[in-house]
Amino acid sequence: MSPVAIWLYAVLLVGSAIATDVPFVFDETSADVASYTSAQLEQARTSSPELAGVPSISSPSDSEILAFPVTGGGSTPEGATDKKVGELKESLSARVEPDNSVVRHEAVVLAAKYPGDRTIDQISSIYSYLKNGADSKKGWSYVADTRGIDNFMYANETLEIGKDAGCVGAGDCDDFAILMSALIESIGGTTRIILARNNTTGGHAYTEVYLGNLDAQNNQVEGIINWLKEKFDTVRIYTHIDTDTKNVWLNLDWGPDEKGNTHPGGPFYQGDKHIVLSIRDTFVKTPLKLPEKSNKPPKLIRLTSDKPSPQDAGTIITWTAEAKDADKDPVLYHFFLNDDPVTKWAKENRWIWNTTKDDLGENKIEIQVRDGKHAGPDNGDASNVTKFTIATLPPKSQEQSNQPPSLISFTSDRPSPQDAGASITWTAEAKDPENDQVLYRLLLNSKPQGVWTSHNTWTWDVAETEVGDNQIEVWVRDGKHSGKEGFDDRKSLSFVITASDQKAAIGQTDSIDPSKWTENGNALFKAGSYEDALKCYEKAIQHSPLYADAWYGKANALCTQGKYEECIACLDKCINIDPTNLAALNNKGAALFELGRYDEALACYDQSIKEDPSFATPWSNKAEVLLKLGKYSEALDCSDRSLSIDSSNAFAWMMKGKAKAALGKNIEALECFDKAIELDQQNAEALNSKAIVLEKLNRIAEANTAYAKAKELGYEA
Numbered sequence: 001m002s003p004v005a006i007w008l009y010a011v012l013l014v015g016s017a018i019a020t021d022v023p024f025v026f027d028e029t030s031a032d033v034a035s036y037t038s039a040q041l042e043q044a045r046t047s048s049p050e051l052a053g054v055p056s057i058s059s060p061s062d063s064e065i066l067a068f069p070v071t072g073g074g075s076t077p078e079g080a081t082d083k084k085v086g087e088l089k090e091s092l093s094a095r096v097e098p099d100n101s102v103v104r105h106e107a108v109v110l111a112a113k114y115p116g117d118r119t120i121d122q123i124s125s126i127y128s129y130l131k132n133g134a135d136s137k138k139g140w141s142y143v144a145d146t147r148g149i150d151n152f153m154y155a156n157e158t159l160e161i162g163k164d165a166g167c168v169g170a171g172d173c174d175d176f177a178i179l180m181s182a183l184i185e186s187i188g189g190t191t192r193i194i195l196a197r198n199n200t201t202g203g204h205a206y207t208e209v210y211l212g213n214l215d216a217q218n219n220q221v222e223g224i225i226n227w228l229k230e231k232f233d234t235v236r237i238y239t240h241i242d243t244d245t246k247n248v249w250l251n252l253d254w255g256p257d258e259k260g261n262t263h264p265g266g267p268f269y270q271g272d273k274h275i276v277l278s279i280r281d282t283f284v285k286t287p288l289k290l291p292e293k294s295n296k297p298p299k300l301i302r303l304t305s306d307k308p309s310p311q312d313a314g315t316i317i318t319w320t321a322e323a324k325d326a327d328k329d330p331v332l333y334h335f336f337l338n339d340d341p342v343t344k345w346a347k348e349n350r351w352i353w354n355t356t357k358d359d360l361g362e363n364k365i366e367i368q369v370r371d372g373k374h375a376g377p378d379n380g381d382a383s384n385v386t387k388f389t390i391a392t393l394p395p396k397s398q399e400q401s402n403q404p405p406s407l408i409s410f411t412s413d414r415p416s417p418q419d420a421g422a423s424i425t426w427t428a429e430a431k432d433p434e435n436d437q438v439l440y441r442l443l444l445n446s447k448p449q450g451v452w453t454s455h456n457t458w459t460w461d462v463a464e465t466e467v468g469d470n471q472i473e474v475w476v477r478d479g480k481h482s483g484k485e486g487f488d489d490r491k492s493l494s495f496v497i498t499a500s501d502q503k504a505a506i507g508q509t510d511s512i513d514p515s516k517w518t519e520n521g522n523a524l525f526k527a528g529s530y531e532d533a534l535k536c537y538e539k540a541i542q543h544s545p546l547y548a549d550a551w552y553g554k555a556n557a558l559c560t561q562g563k564y565e566e567c568i569a570c571l572d573k574c575i576n577i578d579p580t581n582l583a584a585l586n587n588k589g590a591a592l593f594e595l596g597r598y599d600e601a602l603a604c605y606d607q608s609i610k611e612d613p614s615f616a617t618p619w620s621n622k623a624e625v626l627l628k629l630g631k632y633s634e635a636l637d638c639s640d641r642s643l644s645i646d647s648s649n650a651f652a653w654m655m656k657g658k659a660k661a662a663l664g665k666n667i668e669a670l671e672c673f674d675k676a677i678e679l680d681q682q683n684a685e686a687l688n689s690k691a692i693v694l695e696k697l698n699r700i701a702e703a704n705t706a707y708a709k710a711k712e713l714g715y716e717a
Helices: 038-047 085-096 101-111 120-132 155-165 173-186 221-231 514-526 530-543 548-560 564-577 582-594 598-611 616-628 632-645 650-662 666-679 684-696 700-712
Strands: 021-026 065-069 080-084 191-198 202-213 237-242 247-251 273-278 299-305 316-324 332-337 350-354 361-370 382-391 406-412 423-431 439-444 457-461 468-477 489-498
Touching: 021 038, 021 221, 065 085, 080 085, 085 173, 085 273, 101 120, 101 155, 101 173, 120 173, 120 221, 155 173, 173 191, 173 202, 202 221, 221 237, 299 361, 299 382, 316 332, 316 361, 316 382, 316 666, 350 666, 406 468, 406 489, 423 439, 423 468, 423 489, 468 514, 489 514, 514 530, 514 548, 530 548, 548 564, 548 582, 564 582, 582 598, 582 616, 598 616, 616 632, 616 650, 632 650, 650 666, 650 684, 666 684, 684 700
Parallel strands: none
Antiparallel strands: 021 237, 065 080, 191 202, 191 273, 202 247, 237 247, 299 316, 316 350, 332 361, 361 382, 406 423, 423 457, 439 468, 468 489
């Protein structure tokens, strides 16, 4: 049905009034409309092509007279009936009747789909119902007035006619406007009816709803506009704005937009006069609000275990649940084993299952999640169930009960570094619990040096080609555990070989290249000759005070000697010369940590992370500071971030273990410490931390073994 075929009457304004209401289009060019002046609002109207032919609104006084055609509509009436504005407003207000029980019932049913206090989605629900209908009920059915008579129907009468006709309502545009106003007023909204005259097509009437005042604190006008744009996939929303008061009214006419769609805020009816008739204007205007957020329950994404089914009794299995909450509410997890709860409702999304012979057979693992806003206090919003089989432990054979040998020590008869041409003897010592024969094999830079042998010494005649950092490794086995080429235990050490003239470079005075001195220092530093390395770095700085790498090397050498203040001063020099050296910034944080200046250390780590979030080391170092400050959950997050970047970071695994232990998650802490020790077998601190947790778990024998191993590696409490 074309809107130009919908008539009310031709309207002739006998009196005059000053127009302050201007049509305004909220589109992609409008922003921060609340700051517009009256002149800017008027300019927006006159410059908008979408508002061509749409006049400002006139607000006649109640005593002024409007002349109406008696032919039922059209632009050339044969006769007219005069009526005062006040009488017309009174007549329309009486027919709006928002307190009528039939009207109220219909309005509440439509609004109840979107609970809230005068929200825009409630208005949209009413608009859509009147225009399009619902279910088997058709939308508005247009029927013209009696010839020569303007039939302003009561809202409840229109609803009753629609009920008999199988539609939402029937009548012409004024009846549509009255019913629209009645339903909105019935749920607390504020409306007004606009009478429009077009010299070509005749008269028309439509309703507007009050959105709010742009100058009012916490008004939601522009938020509502954006909601409408998104809801109805449009770039333009048509309103009227009072240039004096900044009151905003939303057009609820039924004209289609440029895509042919009808929705609240659609285009205006064009004409030479638009006259406003306020409905129930003795009451305070009430603004609309954005829809109340509809909170959704969390969804379970998956429930997984770190080991496949089946597993033997005694196996430790970690279960992890993953859930997602659309509203980002905190999610609580609850694990069940064979219908019995094994955890309380908690934020922790993991459960460690220490299986026993009581778990033999098929088991049911269940996870429930909730956000506390939907299900009752003891129920979940979503759940997932999976099956897992625990098998019988096979009997141990005699061979399986045999224990493998372990390495006690691995040493050289000369310290690192040594010059090329030196002869160095390596000695390994291993112990086998059953006194089985132990076989040894040496490797130089991952290359085997001979076959498996019972001899535990090896002489390395160093060649010139081996100048630099070398890895010396020993393997041991008793032939009853690993494969033919495998090993039961291993140790690896670094050893630096220098060129025959390299040490002499420490005292030479003819070289002025700072990079050569710095390279020399780096080689000596790796070899553990920190004093000699320091001399090389200082020589480099003497020749080039702005050589950043030399300041960096000197700082590291000073740090090994516990000279943290001097170390920090050198790192500051390095950073001033080369602000991109994030390793220097990280090391400064480490030195500040040793001095107990934790806030300053955190600032260094945070700056390093800000510059490069993919740099793993400052994340784990930050975790160490947070542990000192008692911020265990934050420390856990930082260690996880470090490990997500570099899962081979033994220090990060140790920090994660300490955080888990501090949070009372001792089994998980053990797993972290074991991983740290696996990656760094000389990590005495990780061993000692593991011992502490084992002691808490009353696993005293294991704890004592770990304490002894840590002490052997040089750990001092």
